[in-house]
Amino acid sequence: MSIIKVENLGKKYIIGHDLNPGGAYRSRSLRDTLTHTARGFYQRLRHPLSPNTENTEIEEFWALRDLQFEIEPGDRVGIIGRNGAGKSTLLKVLSRITEPTTGRIEISGRVASLLEVGTGFHPELTGRENIYLNGAILGMTRGEIKTKFDEIVDFSEIEKFLDTPVKRYSSGMYVRLAFAVAAHLDPEILIVDEVLAVGDAQFQKKCLGKMEEVGREGRTILFVSHNMAMISNLCQTGMVLNEGKLEFFGQASDAVTRYYQNTNQRDAAHKREFKSDTAELLGAELVGLSNLSDLTIHDGLTVRMRYRLKRQIDGKCVPNFHFFVSDGSYAFVDSAKDVTNMPPGIYRAECKIPRQFLNEGAYFVGVALTSYFESGSFKIEFFDRNALTFNVVDPMDERSNRYGYGGPIPGVVRPRLDWSIAKESQ
Amino acid sequence: MVKLVIEAGQVNRQYFKDILAYRELFLLLAWRDVLVRYKQTIIGIAWSVLRPLLTMIVFTIVFGRLAKMPSEGVAYPILVFAALLPWQFFSSTVNEGGNSLVNNASMISKVYFPRIIIPTTAMIVSLIDFLISILILSALMFWYQHVPTWRVVFLPMFLGLAAIAAMGVTYMISALNVKYRDFRHVLPFIIQFGLYISPVGFSSTVVPDKWRLIYSLNPMVGVIDGFRWAIVGNTPMYWPGFFISVGLAVLLLVVGFGVFRRMEREFADVI
Numbered sequence: 001m002s003i004i005k006v007e008n009l010g011k012k013y014i015i016g017h018d019l020n021p022g023g024a025y026r027s028r029s030l031r032d033t034l035t036h037t038a039r040g041f042y043q044r045l046r047h048p049l050s051p052n053t054e055n056t057e058i059e060e061f062w063a064l065r066d067l068q069f070e071i072e073p074g075d076r077v078g079i080i081g082r083n084g085a086g087k088s089t090l091l092k093v094l095s096r097i098t099e100p101t102t103g104r105i106e107i108s109g110r111v112a113s114l115l116e117v118g119t120g121f122h123p124e125l126t127g128r129e130n131i132y133l134n135g136a137i138l139g140m141t142r143g144e145i146k147t148k149f150d151e152i153v154d155f156s157e158i159e160k161f162l163d164t165p166v167k168r169y170s171s172g173m174y175v176r177l178a179f180a181v182a183a184h185l186d187p188e189i190l191i192v193d194e195v196l197a198v199g200d201a202q203f204q205k206k207c208l209g210k211m212e213e214v215g216r217e218g219r220t221i222l223f224v225s226h227n228m229a230m231i232s233n234l235c236q237t238g239m240v241l242n243e244g245k246l247e248f249f250g251q252a253s254d255a256v257t258r259y260y261q262n263t264n265q266r267d268a269a270h271k272r273e274f275k276s277d278t279a280e281l282l283g284a285e286l287v288g289l290s291n292l293s294d295l296t297i298h299d300g301l302t303v304r305m306r307y308r309l310k311r312q313i314d315g316k317c318v319p320n321f322h323f324f325v326s327d328g329s330y331a332f333v334d335s336a337k338d339v340t341n342m343p344p345g346i347y348r349a350e351c352k353i354p355r356q357f358l359n360e361g362a363y364f365v366g367v368a369l370t371s372y373f374e375s376g377s378f379k380i381e382f383f384d385r386n387a388l389t390f391n392v393v394d395p396m397d398e399r400s401n402r403y404g405y406g407g408p409i410p411g412v413v414r415p416r417l418d419w420s421i422a423k424e425s426q
Numbered sequence: 427m428v429k430l431v432i433e434a435g436q437v438n439r440q441y442f443k444d445i446l447a448y449r450e451l452f453l454l455l456a457w458r459d460v461l462v463r464y465k466q467t468i469i470g471i472a473w474s475v476l477r478p479l480l481t482m483i484v485f486t487i488v489f490g491r492l493a494k495m496p497s498e499g500v501a502y503p504i505l506v507f508a509a510l511l512p513w514q515f516f517s518s519t520v521n522e523g524g525n526s527l528v529n530n531a532s533m534i535s536k537v538y539f540p541r542i543i544i545p546t547t548a549m550i551v552s553l554i555d556f557l558i559s560i561l562i563l564s565a566l567m568f569w570y571q572h573v574p575t576w577r578v579v580f581l582p583m584f585l586g587l588a589a590i591a592a593m594g595v596t597y598m599i600s601a602l603n604v605k606y607r608d609f610r611h612v613l614p615f616i617i618q619f620g621l622y623i624s625p626v627g628f629s630s631t632v633v634p635d636k637w638r639l640i641y642s643l644n645p646m647v648g649v650i651d652g653f654r655w656a657i658v659g660n661t662p663m664y665w666p667g668f669f670i671s672v673g674l675a676v677l678l679l680v681v682g683f684g685v686f687r688r689m690e691r692e693f694a695d696v697i
Contacts, residue, residue: 010434013695033606096432096538098694105432119536122458124465129458136454137537165465 001108002070003189003220004094009067009103011089011244015059063089065244067103071237073188076221078235078252080228080259082386085241087224088193091115094222095191109188109220112139116193118178123167127158127177130166134181148184155206156180183210189220194227205407208234228256228362228391260294260389274382278313282306282346284367284387296395297414300355303388305367309344315373316341317381319349322366324385331363331412335370359414360394441687445540452543456550459522463551474558478514482507489627498629498654498661501570507563508657509626509650512588515556516646517617519589523548523596524613527604531697541690542683545600549589556585563657575659584652587675591645594678597686604697605689625650629661642667645675 064086071077079087092098094105095113120137121130131152135145145152153159156177158169166174192211211234215221225231231238231252238255240248248258274281287302289295303321320335336349368383394400394409401416402409430440464470482503489495490502497505523545527534530544567574599616603609624646625633633641641647642664648671655663 092694093432097535099691100432100434102434104434105430107430107432111430113537115536116532120530120533122462124462125458129461133454133458136451137533137539142450142454 001073003073003075003108004071004222005106006067006069007104009064009090009093009105010062010101011064011086011093011098012101013061013063015061062244064093064100067246069239069246069249071220071222073109073220074218075237076215076235077223077237077239078231078255079222079224079239079241080226080231080255081241081247084243086244087241088115089244090241091191091193091222091224107189110139110186111189111191112182112185112187113191114138114182114185114193115191117175117182121166121174121178124165126165127162127169130177131181134178135184138182138185139187140185144186152180152184155183155210179207183207183214187219189222190214191222193224208408226362228259232256256391260391274384276379276381278310278371279317279369279381280308280310281367281369281382281384282308284365284384286365286388286390287350289390295358295390295392297358297360297392298356298395298399300357301353301390302350303353303365303367304348304350305387306346306348307369307382308346309342311344312341313371313373314341315371317369317371319347320368320370321351322368322383322385324364324366325361325412331358356416357413358392359409359411360392362389362391364389441540445542448539448543451539452547455543456547459547459551460554471558474555475562478507478510478559479562481514482510485510485627493628495628495632498631498658500572500658500660501566504563504566504570504572505629505654505658506627507559507566508653509624511556511559511563512584512649512653513621513624513626513646514559515552515585516588516592516649517620518555519549519552519592520595520599521613521617522551523592524599524603525610527600527693528607528610528697534697535694541693542597542686545596545686546593548596549593552592567657574657577656577659579656581653581656584649584656587645587652587672588649590679591649591675594675594680594682597679597682601686601689601693604693620644620646629654630664631661638664638667639670642670643674645671645678647671648675 067090079090081087089098091113092115093100094107095111095115097113097115118134120134122133125133131149132142132145136142140148153162156173156179158173158177161169161173166177169177208230211221211223215234221235223231223235235252238248238250238252239246240255240259248255282305284303284305287304288299289301295301305319305321307319309317316339318335318339320333322333323331325331334351336351364386365388366383366385367387369381370378371381372378394402396402396406464473467473469476485506486502489506490497526544526548527541533539534541534544566572595616599609599613603613623644630638630641630647630651648668651661651663651668654661
């Protein structure tokens with residue numbers, strides 16, 4: 001029997017003129033509603049027979065649509081998709097934070113959701129008090145928290161500061177305590193939203209270990225992450241969401257492949273247009289990937305963009321690539337060198353990423369063209385922030401310099417530098 | 427094993443079962459609010475004593491000495507304090523509760539629990555302040571050598587009425603506040619306005635008889651009259667007005683709860 005059964009699930013948001021980038025709508029002021037209603041009423045009075053004009057201002061947005069899947073007990077399911085694909089909405093619906101618009105979900109078991117560590121932590125309360133509070137918020141009973149209290153404190157490594165208000169904690173301590181509480185939840189189903197990307201490397205490793213342990217105990221985990229390496233390590237099953245629809249459900253490794261295939265294909269087609277009156281992006285691609293999207297840390301690759309310059313300008317049009325890591329922060333930016341004033345035409349810019357340079361993980365590449373003018377000013381002609389994605393993996397062979405260490409090695413880059421060790425004295 | 431069915435439009439089916447299941451969280455949140463309230467204040471819990479005491483002194487001077495309002499045969503401070511007890515309970519519940527959902531936005535958008543427990547905890551905090559105020563009142567009565575009659579046993583009933591009225595208003599305002607932040611600005615106004623139209627600083631006997639019934643449309647009039655009737659002892663009770671107050675308080679609660687439940691569904695999306 002399946003532990004989670006989802007049928008025909010849909011979630012609709014109504015978005016008005018005050019749409020914010022998150023997709024949900026922010027609180028309207030009373031005035032907005034009043035004027036809106038009054039205007040509608042006035043329109044009715046003037047044109048009683050015309051169709052309802054109010055609807056034209058309201059736009060529907062389906063964050064999730066026609067989702068259908070079943071999850072078996074003990075499954076570890078990775079949920080992947082681009083930003084805005086509906087991953088977070090799915091987790092929110094499954095954990096009952098928000099109500100679905102259509103469909104039905106059957107859940108057989110206790111659910112705990114970790115959409116953020118430290119939910120409900122109060123800065124004025126001590127660590128001890130916050131453990132009880134946060135535990136209760138996450139669904140533990142007081143008895144449960146009491147029996148696990150020592151374990152939690154142990155795991156978080158903060159026993160000395162247990163009676164200090166958490167506002168005096170360092171951010172590392174705060175996160176450790178928050179995760180420690182969450183890690184000791186005992187639900188049948190655990191819903192996790194990329195909270196593992198916190199804390200220092202050593203603590204991350206501890207968290208991953210804990211997640212694996214939870215998985216081994218036969219509990220069901222739903223896990224959203226941009227970190228493909230983590231998904232393929234931790235999950236057997238994968239789910240790809242795209243624009244609110246379920247695009248793939250099956251083996252985790254296939255899901256990851258499918259995800260990259262999709263994103264890069266879509267980008268090759270380039271449905272959205274990035275252009276200005278001066279220039280236009282024609283396409284972007286990655287050259288030299290071994291299988292669709294994967295690259296080992298020992299390989300290099302070439303990033304390519306094609307663009308058209310429509311007219312001669314009084315300045316230099318410089319292509320540049322922006323590299324982001326999975327949490328959306330910048331890895332680095334590089335611009336083309338020795339650019340001169342170029343006549344109109346179609347151009348191809350390539351940039352080589354050297355081998356043994358990037359670290360493990362997912363990278364996103366943004367492609368941009370910037371014009372620099374004689375006067376010292378500049379203008380961004382186009383910038384496709386999410387043009388390309390690829391995944392770097394560590395084959396864990398002798399070239400990886402691991403000496404048997406299997407955990408994550410932190411950092412955005414992982415260059416192999418020249419080393420020498422010489423014996424100086426006995 | 428627990429089996430949970432989430433169906434579009436049917437989520438509220440297990441509403442009351444959930445409230446029961448989350449009672450521990452309710453108590454913990456109330457405990458948190460009580461703890462937090464006076465952390466990092468120098469005199470801490472003494473504020474609970476000081477606030478009603480200072481208000482009482484000001485009201486006694488303004489209404490008792492300057493305006494020379496009738497005191498129903500007791501010391502004016504007792505007359506005022508008997509009314510301040512339920513009024514402060516009501517106003518602080520509405521004030522804290524009205525903003526409570528917005529103040530706990532991160533929790534609402536990240537975890538599930540019956541949302542109604544958040545504004546309800548505000549009442550528990552006010553209840554603790556109320557109990558402290560009862561002690562002050564006892565001290566006052568001792569000082570003025572005022573002995574309450576047997577009627578004092580009805581005090582919990584009037585407190586219950588105050589709670590009903592307070593929760594009705596709190597549910598409504600807290601829910602509306604999530605969608606329309608205007609209510610954040612309306613709230614202090616409502617409370618201040620309420621203080622003037624409720625018989626806190628004066629006895630409601632000063633209201634002309636023909637207006638008494640209409641005056642009782644404010645549920646707090648019934649509550650305050652009840653408190654005075656129970657504590658002061660020799661003030662007459664205007665029963666028709668009292669029952670109107672009761673009816674309106676219950677109506678407020680029903681409407682407030684209804685508004686809350688209807689708006690609750692979109693809290694996480696809107697907050």
